Ligand SMILES: NC(=O)C1=CN([C@@H]2O[C@H](COP(=O)(O)OP(=O)(O)OC[C@H]3O[C@@H](n4cnc5c(N)ncnc54)[C@H](OP(=O)(O)O)[C@@H]3O)[C@@H](O)[C@H]2O)C=CC1
């Protein structure tokens with residue numbers, strides 16, 4: 001008998017990616033699958049690529065249906081995980097792919113999500129300093145947002161080494177799967193194809209406080225982040241370009257050394273060879289973040305580009321990586337670094 005895992009939100013994009021990874025994981029056994037309005041229908045109607053689950057009937061998302069599992073993955077709209085998690089056993093590992101438990105500051109939560117704050121759980125980004133220890137044995141995990149995963153991995157080494165000022169600018173492109181499966185007018189094929197568009201401009205995107213939280217924690221001082229997301233005509237992937245003013249004396253070499261030090265030995269984050277720049281295609285379906293750093297001497301800024309698959313390292317892969325740590329399994333179990341190309 002393996003570790004029995006239920007997935008709530010199994011008909012959605014994040015739930016589907018968690019299941020794609022669990023299906024290839026040697027220790028997990030897939031238990032109950034739940035949804036919202038799709039409850040009572042077959043998985044095959046929603047996730048035809050997960051053929052081994054095609055005949056499973058989706059249950060309603062209730063604590064009763066999710067009981068009796070060792071691990072429960074929640075991949076539900078924001079605000080749904082809080083009340084549900086309260087009714088799941090304390091000894092069960094609950095891994096929330098949603099935002100409900102990511103932020104430590106209740107005022108930030110209310111400002112950006114507009115509802116009461118559910119609480120704060122151990123943050124599922126193992127690469128952050130001290131986070132592997134925080135996740136070992138945890139029974140609750142908040143999986144980071146996809147953009148904060150990319151941006152935090154891009155910039156924390158520079159802050160850890162004290163090389164940049166606490167003033168960050170990020171422009172990132174995301175594939176449309178980042179917005180979830182529900183029908184949205186701006187995601188119609190005719191709106192998205194052949195065009196890249198900015199959205200959530202001017203410091204209003206809800207991932208901004210999460211980036212600030214992560215980077216300020218490493219920097220040891222408040223960091224400001226100006227974040228502009230853009231929507232790109234691709235289904236998966238995030239490419240984030242992050243810049244910060246460099247401190248006096250910083251060179252291309254000191255920057256590269258800091259990233260080499262931070263990422264040497266990391267199983268899922270890679271500093272690319274000099275001159276090679278990340279592309280989303282390099283990370284498709286892989287639990288990887290690929291990073292490159294340069295020093296723009298005229299502008300006096302560090303420029304870091306990172307690529308991830310928003311659904312893999314940005315959600316499902318990150319969720320399983322953190323669950324492995326919480327359960328005392330090898331961190332890399334069931335996760336691939338091998339991408340899909342072209
Ligand atoms: N897409 C991404 O790249 C990322 C997503 N996430 C997070 O994962 C979570 C899910 O996102 P995503 O998969 O993209 O969204 P989707 O819209 O694709 O899926 C949402 C899932 O939740 C179910 N659901 C919706 N409403 C309810 C409800 N009232 N009660 C129970 N179940 C419900 C849906 O079921 P039904 O089929 O019945 O509607 C579906 O299974 C979100 O919190 C999101 O923030 C995190 C990181 C990245």
Ligand SMILES: CC(=O)N[C@@H](CCC(=O)OP(=O)(O)O)C(=O)O
Pocket residue numbers: 097098099144145146147174175176177178179180200229231
């Ligand atoms: C392209 C797109 O719309 N992306 C989503 C982010 C998705 C995500 O990962 O964020 P959460 O887990 O916090 O929902 C957005 O900008 O709202």
